Amino acid sequence: MSPELARVLHVSLNHYLALSAILFSVGVLGVLLRKNAIVILMSIELMLNAVNLDFVAFAKYNSNIDGQAMVFFVMTIAAAEAAVGLAIAVAVFKRFKEVNISYFEKLKG
Amino acid sequence: MTVEDLLFHSFAVMAVLSALFVVFNRNPVYSALFLALCMSVLGAMFFTLNAYFVAVAQITVYAGAVMVLFVMVVMLFDLKREAEEILKFSPVTLAKVLAAALLCGFLVGTGWLGVTAVKGNLALHLAPSATAADLEKPIDGKIPRMEEKKETSPDEAREPLAKVSGNPDEDLTAAEEARLVENATVPESRVGGGLEEFGSTVTLSRVLFSKFVFAFEAVSALLLVAIVGAVALARSKGGTHHVS
Numbered sequence: 568m569s570p571e572l573a574r575v576l577h578v579s580l581n582h583y584l585a586l587s588a589i590l591f592s593v594g595v596l597g598v599l600l601r602k603n604a605i606v607i608l609m610s611i612e613l614m615l616n617a618v619n620l621d622f623v624a625f626a627k628y629n630s631n632i633d634g635q636a637m638v639f640f641v642m643t644i645a646a647a648e649a650a651v652g653l654a655i656a657v658a659v660f661k662r663f664k665e666v667n668i669s670y671f672e673k674l675k676g
Numbered sequence: 677m678t679v680e681d682l683l684f685h686s687f688a689v690m691a692v693l694s695a696l697f698v699v700f701n702r703n704p705v706y707s708a709l710f711l712a713l714c715m716s717v718l719g720a721m722f723f724t725l726n727a728y729f730v731a732v733a734q735i736t737v738y739a740g741a742v743m744v745l746f747v748m749v750v751m752l753f754d755l756k757r758e759a760e761e762i763l764k765f766s767p768v769t770l771a772k773v774l775a776a777a778l779l780c781g782f783l784v785g786t787g788w789l790g791v792t793a794v795k796g797n798l799a800l801h802l803a804p805s806a807t808a809a810d811l812e813k814p815i816d817g818k819i820p821r822m823e824e825k826k827e828t829s830p831d832e833a834r835e836p837l838a839k840v841s842g843n844p845d846e847d848l849t850a851a852e853e854a855r856l857v858e859n860a861t862v863p864e865s866r867v868g869g870g871l872e873e874f875g876s877t878v879t880l881s882r883v884l885f886s887k888f889v890f891a892f893e894a895v896s897a898l899l900l901v902a903i904v905g906a907v908a909l910a911r912s913k914g915g916t917h918h919v920s
Contacts, residue, residue: 576677578684583725584787586688590695590714592780597699599772600762605704605750609711612742613695616718619734627725630874636883638730642737643895647902649742653749654909660753 583624590617604659604666608652615645683724691717700762708746715739726875 590613597610619638626634656666663670694714698707715738722731763769873879884892910917 573677576681576685578681581788582684582688585784586691588780588783588787589692591783592776593692593695593699595779596773596776599776600699600769603704605746605753606698606707609698609707609746612711612738613698613714616715616738619730620718620721623722623725623727623730626727627875632874632879632883633887635727635730635875635880636888638727639733639884640888640891640895642733643899646737646742647899649745650902650906651909653745654906657749657752658909658912666753 580628587620712743
């Protein structure tokens with residue numbers, strides 16, 4: 568292995584940031600491309616996870632524990648969001664027998 | 677190439693592949709299972725980043741609780757496979773993929789270049805105990821890493837404390853103790869007999885219940901609101917538990 572390649576492969580904060588950016592973009596792609604409301608919720612979870620990875624990586628490379636504390640709040644909010652989002656998806660499914668997001672615009676009251 | 681590098685790269689490949697499967701699988705059940713895989717891999721990665729408690733919470737809360745919720749809902753629905761292709765060729769699809777690729781490029785670019793650019797400042801900022809000699813030393817483009825800290829013996833680790841209090845034997849005053857706890861960069865071997873290393877549950881909970889205690893309480897209120905909201909949605913007209 569060439570020394571240049573070995574230097575690039577040596578893990579640093581940059582690697583974690585790049586991985587987290589890729590995961591976040593895949594999540595964005597899911598939200599844009601998919602019509603299924605449940606898969607969209609999953610893609611949002613994916614984006615939140617990418618942010619968590621950033622927090623933990625910064626916490627380690629800055630030797631500051633605050634980042635890890637922040638991950639807890641992100642996790643709690645993600646869980647709450649999933650619960651409410653899935654409840655809405657269930658309500659939509661009962662009404663239209665499908666969870667396509669194009670049905671969401673017909674909701675009212 | 678060290679073991680850490682090898683672990684990171686294999687975890688990274690697994691995480692990205694499973695994330696892609698989540699998005700491009702037409703069967704939502706498989707999407708849910710691949711999301712669970714992705715979250716477990718990220719949990720393992722947190723473990724390599726010394727975030728032990730966060731790693732366990734990631735596995736139990738995300739890969740456990742949240743994923744069970746998703747799988748239950750998917751099973752409740754009896755979903756058909758999505759009829760249409762996810763990636764059918766049209767200008768709109770092309771624009772969406774390009775937008776996501778552009779976002780990825782921007783994020784990777786700012787992450788990579790930004791960190792490299794501020795590394796010098798960051799390195800100084802990160803070492804509060806840096807002396808004048810440290811400041812004059814040319815920065816070799818490396819952020820002070822945790823591993824370097826760990827290798828110091830307890831006596832060396834105690835040194836910054838000695839500098840603060842002036843006398844190594846003197847106990848810290850309450851104010852200094854509070855400040856050090858807040859920074860959470862105390863040479864933790866001093867208290868708890870090595871239990872309080874970086875990322876351990878003790879260190880994390882100390883910050884969570886002192887500095888972030890208000891946010892902690894606010895989040896508990898948020899959870900209550902979410903529960904009430906979910907129940908209200910289920911009991912509303914058209915919900916699963918509608919009472920007429």
